[in-house]
Amino acid sequence: MNHMLLTSSTSKAGVCNLAGINAMELLINGILKYGGQRDRLRAKAFGGARMVSGLSDIGQQNSDFILxxxxxxxxxxxxxxxxxxxxxxxxxxxxxGKVMQKIRGDAAIETLTTIDVAPDIGNEIELF
Structure with missing residues (x-):
């Protein structure tokens, strides 16, 4: 299962990194709560692959954000x-702090496929 975190969003006002900043602050505060010392924090970053072809490159945006x-x-x-x-x-x-990484050669890139759907022919009653 792929999990993606969109760290930023773009709007008329520009780019907003609040989601990523909030997630990182929660992580850091959690570490400090359990006795971590901010000046001793170290990081290793993994991920950011482009897993879905045809969409914006969320992985690259996340990679740029974290660095x-x-x-x-x-x-x-x-x-x-x-x-x-x-x-x-x-x-x-x-x-x-040891990390072992295996690149998954069997994980195919998902491709976004557009499917044309015939318009609904009905009596405009919507059930929910």
């Missing part, structure tokens, strides 16, 4: 594997 966020917050990014077109499988050991 920029970490830089702005002075959190050291010890490594990253971002982008591409295939899924990743990760194993992470929090106590040591």
């Amino acid at each position: 920029h966020f970490l830089e702005q917050e002075n959190i050291i990014c010890e490594g990253h594997s971002l982008g591409g077109e295939t899924a990743r499988q990760l194993k992470f050991w929090p106590s040591s």
